[in-house]
Amino acid sequence: MKTRMKQAVSMLLAAGVGFAASGAAYSAESLQDVMKRRNLSQQDLLAAAKTYVPTGKRDEFVVFSSGGQSGQVIVYGIPSMRILKYIGVFTPEPWQGYGFDANSKAVLDQGKIDGKEITWGDTHHPAISETDGKYDGQFLFINDKANPRLAVIDLRDFETKQIVVNPIYKSEHGGAFVTPNTEYVIEAAQYASPLANKKFEPLEEFNEKYRGGVTYWKFDRKEGRLDPKQSFSLELPPYSQDLSDAGKGPSNGWSFTNSFCTERYVGGIEKGRPPYEAGCSAKDTDYLHVVNWKKAAELVAAGKAKKINGHNVLPMEVSIKEGILFLVPEPKSPHGVDVTPDGKFITVSGKLDTHVSVYSFEKIQAAIQAGKFESKDPYGIPVIGMKDALHAQVQLGLGPLHTQYDAKQCVAYTSLYVDSQVVKWNYCEGKVLDKISVHYNIGHLMAMEGDSVDPKGRYLVALNKLAIDRFVPVGPLHPQNHQLIDISNDKMQLLYDMPLPLGEPHYAVAIEASKLKPGVRYKVGTDSRTDKPHPGMVRAGEERTEKKGNKITVYGTLIRSHITPETIEADVGDEVTVHLTNLERAQDETHGFTVSTYNVHASVEPGKTVTVKFKADKEGVYPYYCTEFCSALHLEMQGYLLVKPKGWKPTKTAGAEKAVYSEDDYKKQLKKVADTQAVIDQVVGYITSVNFKDFPDVVAMVDDATDQLNKIKDAKQKHEEAAKKKDWNQATLWAEQVWQYQVKAADLGLRAKTYLEQNGAKKVK
Numbered sequence: 198m199k200t201r202m203k204q205a206v207s208m209l210l211a212a213g214v215g216f217a218a219s220g221a222a223y224s225a226e227s228l229q230d231v232m233k234r235r236n237l238s239q240q241d242l243l244a245a246a247k248t249y250v251p252t253g254k255r256d257e258f259v260v261f262s263s264g265g266q267s268g269q270v271i272v273y274g275i276p277s278m279r280i281l282k283y284i285g286v287f288t289p290e291p292w293q294g295y296g297f298d299a300n301s302k303a304v305l306d307q308g309k310i311d312g313k314e315i316t317w318g319d320t321h322h323p324a325i326s327e328t329d330g331k332y333d334g335q336f337l338f339i340n341d342k343a344n345p346r347l348a349v350i351d352l353r354d355f356e357t358k359q360i361v362v363n364p365i366y367k368s369e370h371g372g373a374f375v376t377p378n379t380e381y382v383i384e385a386a387q388y389a390s391p392l393a394n395k396k397f398e399p400l401e402e403f404n405e406k407y408r409g410g411v412t413y414w415k416f417d418r419k420e421g422r423l424d425p426k427q428s429f430s431l432e433l434p435p436y437s438q439d440l441s442d443a444g445k446g447p448s449n450g451w452s453f454t455n456s457f458c459t460e461r462y463v464g465g466i467e468k469g470r471p472p473y474e475a476g477c478s479a480k481d482t483d484y485l486h487v488v489n490w491k492k493a494a495e496l497v498a499a500g501k502a503k504k505i506n507g508h509n510v511l512p513m514e515v516s517i518k519e520g521i522l523f524l525v526p527e528p529k530s531p532h533g534v535d536v537t538p539d540g541k542f543i544t545v546s547g548k549l550d551t552h553v554s555v556y557s558f559e560k561i562q563a564a565i566q567a568g569k570f571e572s573k574d575p576y577g578i579p580v581i582g583m584k585d586a587l588h589a590q591v592q593l594g595l596g597p598l599h600t601q602y603d604a605k606q607c608v609a610y611t612s613l614y615v616d617s618q619v620v621k622w623n624y625c626e627g628k629v630l631d632k633i634s635v636h637y638n639i640g641h642l643m644a645m646e647g648d649s650v651d652p653k654g655r656y657l658v659a660l661n662k663l664a665i666d667r668f669v670p671v672g673p674l675h676p677q678n679h680q681l682i683d684i685s686n687d688k689m690q691l692l693y694d695m696p697l698p699l700g701e702p703h704y705a706v707a708i709e710a711s712k713l714k715p716g717v718r719y720k721v722g723t724d725s726r727t728d729k730p731h732p733g734m735v736r737a738g739e740e741r742t743e744k745k746g747n748k749i750t751v752y753g754t755l756i757r758s759h760i761t762p763e764t765i766e767a768d769v770g771d772e773v774t775v776h777l778t779n780l781e782r783a784q785d786e787t788h789g790f791t792v793s794t795y796n797v798h799a800s801v802e803p804g805k806t807v808t809v810k811f812k813a814d815k816e817g818v819y820p821y822y823c824t825e826f827c828s829a830l831h832l833e834m835q836g837y838l839l840v841k842p843k844g845w846k847p848t849k850t851a852g853a854e855k856a857v858y859s860e861d862d863y864k865k866q867l868k869k870v871a872d873t874q875a876v877i878d879q880v881v882g883y884i885t886s887v888n889f890k891d892f893p894d895v896v897a898m899v900d901d902a903t904d905q906l907n908k909i910k911d912a913k914q915k916h917e918e919a920a921k922k923k924d925w926n927q928a929t930l931w932a933e934q935v936w937q938y939q940v941k942a943a944d945l946g947l948r949a950k951t952y953l954e955q956n957g958a959k960k961v962k
């Protein structure tokens with residue numbers, strides 16, 4: 198350990214961090230000076246060296262964390278723990294225009310339940326799509342516990358594409374978990390309820406009329422959407438099904454869902470009955486549900502399901518008769534069920550037990566084959582004896598919850614809620630290897646790709662439920678605390694505390710950054726929420742405004758630095774639809790759009806077409822503008838919505854302003870244009886002298902610049918004609934416009950030049 202610390206320090210020193218010449222008037226602080234001043238230990242420096250990502254460098258892993266009560270997803274990098282993005286999922290997200298433009302509203306509308314708008318969600322368990330059990334970086338799924346919903350995020354653009362409502366549940370905790378080729382996304386019910394919609398049943402008939410279940414949402418990878426018609430559920434007893442995991446390798450085709458409160462207690466503290474927590478933990482064991490989902494899918498295809506609320510549900514009798522549903526007792530209020538990377542074992546924690554139970558898939562199968570069951574549950578489901586299914590029980594500590602796996606064989610990590618610790622242990626041999634304290638009360642934990650068949654080890658994040666005194670106080674509501682732990686050595690080392698100020702993140706998944714291949718622009722005219730061509734898209738020069746009755750439709754464009762059109766005229770009461778296409782191709786040239794007081798906002802990334810809709814319900818003058826600082830003349834990227842009162846008539850003719858520019862002004866403009874052209878010619882000379890075509894980003898910038906330059910011809914003709922008529926106003930302004938196009942072209946050209954120089958462009962002859 199000592200030598201490693203020394204190594205890290207000398208590494209920092211070698212990088213020129215410390216040892217400035219002493220005595221010099223402008224001597225820099227040495228590393229030792231900083232350590233002393235900031236009261237840092239060698240251990241701190243080591244942690245800093247392990248997490249610091251130098252400016253301009255990127256993280257190795259990308260984390261998708263549930264945003265809990267914020268209804269969003271939080272994206273951050275490891276090891277730096279820098280937040281990269283919030284993705285609006287079940288909740289409007291203003292920056293992205295999510296819920297403020299018509300296209301994303303249509304996604305949020307899919308999440309309506311019985312026509313009721315629900316704009317909040319309690320996101321819990323994200324899952325990355327898998328191919329052969331490995332994270333493939335294509336899609337992300339996340340559930341809403343409060344309102345039983347599931348969302349699909351496409352990782353090509355990190356946007357929410359679809360929300361589905363579970364047709365038979367009233368809540369769900371245990372989603373999303375994917376099968377090894379993302380054939381299905383598994384979602385289990387939490388609090389049992391009558392499955393038929395809007396059906397009231399008294400709690401006295403809980404055992405007979407209330408039901409749980411597990412749903413298998415069919416994923417259509419080509420469409421990138423869940424397919425409700427091909428999806429199905431298993432009706433299950435009212436046992437508070439909790440989390441699930443899909444089998445892999447030898448256990449592929451099966452899935453496992455734990456449960457609690459198999460006592461089926463219904464509470465009633467206000468009637469003098471003991472509370473839920475007592476009634477729901479009275480028994481020593483609850484049940485692990487073992488389901489053959491492959492066979493279940495075949496049974497559904499063979500017409501063995503019945504329809505409830507239009508959804509395929511396999512009744513319990515069918516699942517029992519066909520031998521696809523079994524139970525195994527699991528100790529004391531279980532939580533978490535995690536299949537090992539090799540698919541041979543299933544670990545289940547007991548919140549009120551000190552053990553983790555490791556079940557053997559082979560033993561479970563042997564019992565099923567032999568028809569060896571210890572009993573049946575009250576609904577007739579065969580129960581496999583715990584002893585017949587167990588591989589080992591390992592004493593880990595108080596309040597074990599969730600387990601993740603290491604790249605090293607047989608090594609697992611389990612969170613201990615009560616002990617506030619992470620325990621590293623060997624599940625093959627059933628022995629504890631190391632423990633580390635975290636702060637405080639850890640819920641989930643996450644290792645890099647740690648629930649796939651191919652975990653990457655290296656880092657682990659403790660998702661703690663309490664922060665208490667870890668950060669500068671910000672009031673009674675504390676941020677959450679994600680703690681980064683180095684697991685690459687025998688002993689775990691705590692590296693970093695990251696406050697997360699956006700809801701309680703329940704679970705997170707981390708993927709190698711290199712597996713993510715998001716785009717930087719859309720094909721021009723794409724509706725990003727449907728991935729289809731947007732019917733409202735137009736190209737440069739095709740912009741128009743149509744009025745039919747009281748409906749105004751604007752087909753507009755955005756490009757540095759103007760919004761076309763620059764005025765929208767409406768009569769009070771008109772319904773206004775504005776389609777906007779961002780014509781830019783350059784990376785990161787997003788334009789935003791809003792209209793004063795109409796509560797609309799669009800984020801229009803390069804190539805995207807977005808629609809905002811509103812009713813011009815009050816006469817008046819409403820500026821609209823671009824909300825992203827997109828160029829030096831961003832503030833001028835503006836326009837007016839003019840809402841005229843009924844029967845209003847113009848009294849002045851357009852263009853009747855007085856002349857303000859002279860011939861001299863015009864000549865000055867011409868000089869400016871000529872000078873700028875010289876700069877452009879130089880830049881173009883450089884770009885075309887190197888192999889710029891080998892750099893797609895540069896090609897896009899050059900295309901954008903060419904677009905700008907092509908517009909000059911028209912403006913030039915206009916200023917020359919005006920000059921002929923000695924209309925110096927028009928002549929000067931159109932010459933200015935020529936210059937505007939030049940500036941934008943030059944800006945792009947210079948960026949392209951810098952890019953080429955920094956990325957090793959080579960001379961071509």
Ligand code: RUQ
Pocket residue numbers: 321322370532533598599640641703704
């Ligand atoms: S559960 S702290 Cu909501 Cu994932 Cu276990």
Ligand code: CUA
Pocket residue numbers: 757758787788789823824825826827828831832834
């Ligand atoms: Cu476009 Cu600011």
